Amino acid sequence: MTTAPPDPMIGRLIDGRYQVRSRIARGGMATVYLATDLRLERRVAIKIMHGHLADDNTFKTRFVQEARSAARLAHPNVVNVFDQGQDADMAYLVMEYLPGITLRDLLKDYKKLTPEQTVDIMDAVLAGLAAAHKAGIVHRDLKPENVLLADDGRIKLGDFGLARAASANTATGQALLGTIAYLSPELVTRGVADARSDLYAIGIMMYEMLTGEQPYVGEAPMQIAYQHANDTVPTPSSKNPAVPVELDELVLWATARDPEERPADARAMLDRLREIEPEIRGVQPAATQATAVLAEPSTATAETRVLGPSALAAAAPTVAATALAEPAAADADAGEDTAALTTGAERRKRRGYWIFALVLLLTGLAAGTGWYFGAGPGALTTVPATSGLSPDAAQQVLEEAGFQVDPEERHDVDVPKGQVSGTDPGSGDLAQRGSVVKLFVSLGPKIIDVPDVIGSPEADARAALAGAGLTVADGAQAQFSDDAEPGEVLALVDADGAPVAEQFPEGSPITLVVSAGSVPDVVGLPQADAEAALGEVDLVLAVVGEEFDNSGEVPAGSVLSAETTTDPVRPGDTINVVISKGQDLVAVPNVVGMKMSDAIPALEAAGFTVAHSFPAPFLPFVTVTSQDPAGDAQALRNSEVKLVGTLTL
Structure with missing residues (x-):
């Protein structure tokens, strides 16, 4: 394997x-x-x-x-x-980091949830989603995989990878990036999403939690999308008769095909859920008829069974008989012992007073001590986690846990300004109930003056920046420069590549841009040598053409010209070069003895210009006696050939 x-x-x-x-x-x-x-x-x-x-x-x-x-x-x-x-x-x-499982994991294990469990989970999900909608954010990818159930009981909504501002309703081709099983009809048909689209996904999730299956299934995604666009979600009770009508109505309200018929946002749906919650929990038997936990009578090691109302009805006569029989037996025994108790009562009465007083005193001391350390001011309790909350919300959480709150401000590189960055004692620590907990509110990163390190060697620049309390990224960006020696700092940039200003926030990384020296001059070098020279500084040579060099300065096969393709030039960039073909030499035709009128076209056809001293009308009567360059000699194309001739009439 x-x-x-x-x-x-x-x-x-x-x-x-x-x-x-x-x-x-x-x-x-x-x-x-x-x-x-x-x-x-x-x-x-x-x-x-x-x-x-x-x-x-x-x-x-x-x-x-x-x-x-x-x-x-x-x-x-x-x-x-x-x-x-x-x-x-x-x-x-x-x-x-939240150790625990997702709602999807829970559904895999239990198939479907009870109405009460569904209400508990959806209350937390809608509360988090209401905060997102209030901030103008549409989640766009709600599904059980994105609901986290922590081991400590917290329920949180995560994965805002497809989230958009609520005003960004045009989704173009990215509208269907969410899971198809939870997409609203308007996303399928028009690619438009707003807060009500999130509530449609919430309704589908509630249906799945209550029934153990999704309302729409198909062999292909388009089949499911078609059902979302054209069908009406059935009531959960049609699959699970135990679902209360109030939850049926809530699911239908959230999954209405027309967005106008859905709740306006998560807050509206959350308010409705909390209105119907007492009615949903009231569906179960009252306290006097509560579910009983009875032991299996057949064996002492049998598992405890939870019996519902029907089992209670069957067990009622036995339970009632037992309850009545026990007091009757007790009364009979009490009658037989009455005489003996009366005889000893007077004897014990006198010494019983001081014993009773001592017991009361010890009991009071024990109770007081237990109350003080168990529930009173001396009790130890865990400081709740408040990092990332608003100051008001964090103070409420701490006060509800029994602490006094002392707000303070401090800079924090991780927590945005205005949010709680931590407490002292820290979250998870034990502290006495009623003691003071310092609540630190983030001022955001500290803004630090950036020292001038431009032109300094890289090592000196790193030391100066670190000494000022700034974070310098590992490694540096190399950049070629004709004006700086190799290793000198040319610029400072942030994580997005933007230039760093005179002040910069603490904790954000600064990247150094360091000179790599000048781009090697490869003009006149043979192509192989030029390629090697550029390769040594991590530049790439690209031949973009070949040209003649009639100046005679650059031999054939060498670089005639070079041009950069980027500004600035960094290692890995390409240098375009033109390779010399040498001089453009051609053989000069031998025209001696020819008529001037025939010699001139012959030379021009071979690529030369002609110089002579005869007027045009006389050319047919002039015989060429000499030429320069001589016939059959090599000369540059487009160069001049001088002709001398004799006029013969």
Whole structure:
């Protein structure tokens, strides 16, 4: 049996900061890995674009759009995005790591969910989506794979790779990039998407959660798309009679073919879900008729069984009889012991008072101590995670956990300005309930004055920039220059290639543009030597033509002229050259003894010009007596031949 080759990304250090540990998942655009942020010493999920898409500007733009879309959201039900950048030719996105499963994994294991479970999950999904819609973002790719169920119970919405601003309703040819099973009719027919298109996908997801299957299936994607455009989604209760009518109505509202008949946005649908939630939970038996947990009587090791209302009805007589029999037996035993108890009561009464008082005192002390350390001010509780939230939301989370909040500001290279960057004590640490927790609000990266390093050697420039607190990218861009010595810094650029201004944010990488010296002058060199000279500095020679050199300065086979194809010129660029064919020499016809009128056309036909001293009418009567150059000699094409003749009348 063959084994898959090891993933080359495992163990790699990305951008000098993120150590890749293992692979989590692989999708159509990118692969997600578990990594360690060495700077902040925390686990993160890093999403790396597939190498074959790195040169595709459309995919790269969509990849960067995911970071920008998700970074605009600060909500407990949306996966936090910490960083985005590019390492060499590899675009990456750093996100919050949530150990757990996806909604798709849950559906694979359980096929379908109960109405209560569906309501719980959809409440969180709609809350996160409502925040996106409020920020003007349409997700465009909602499906169970993008709903994350963390091990600690948190539910978050992720993967904004197809997200767009809500005003960008014209989708052109990219409209069908979402999963076909969840595409709205308007996306299929017109390529248009808005917030209501997301709600259509939510309705399809609810149908699948309640029934265990998607409403539309087909052998080809176009068959499914046709059903989305022309059919009406059936009620979930038609497949699963246990689904309440309120959820039927919610699914039909979300999946209406006409977008105008759907909820306006996720907030409207979330409000409706919360209105009907008490009715949905009320469908189950009340507390007095609650589901009972009974042990299997046949064996002591039998598994506990959960019995519904029908089983309870059958078990009711036995349970009732047992409940009545136990008090009756107790009363009989009590009657027999009454006399003995009365005899000893008086004897125990006197000493019982002080024992009772002591017990009360000890009980009070134990209860007070237990309350103080278990639920009171002395209790230890976990500091909740607040990074990426707004200050108001984070303060509410901390106060609900029992802490006092002391807001402070600090610069942070990863968290956008205005969002919470962390706490002290940190999230996950234990602290006494009622104690003060410092809440750090990000001021964004610190803006640093960039030292003037233009013209400095590369090593000196790196030291000066690092000393100022700036981040310098590994490696440098080489660029040919006639005005700078090799190794001198020509310019500073940011991650997008734009020139760095006099001030630059902390933590953002600066790339040095360093001189590679002058482009070698290869004019006059034989072609092979010219190609070798350019190859030594990683330039490519391309022959674009051949020409004669009648000056005689460049022999045949050597470079007659060279021209750059880019500005500026960098290693790997192409230099176009024209190769000399030498001088254009042809044999001079011998016209001595010919009539001048015949000699002139003969020389012109051979490619020469003619000089003589006779008027045109006399040419038929002039005999050529000499010529220069002489006949059969080699001369440059288009050069002049002088003729001398004798007039014979």
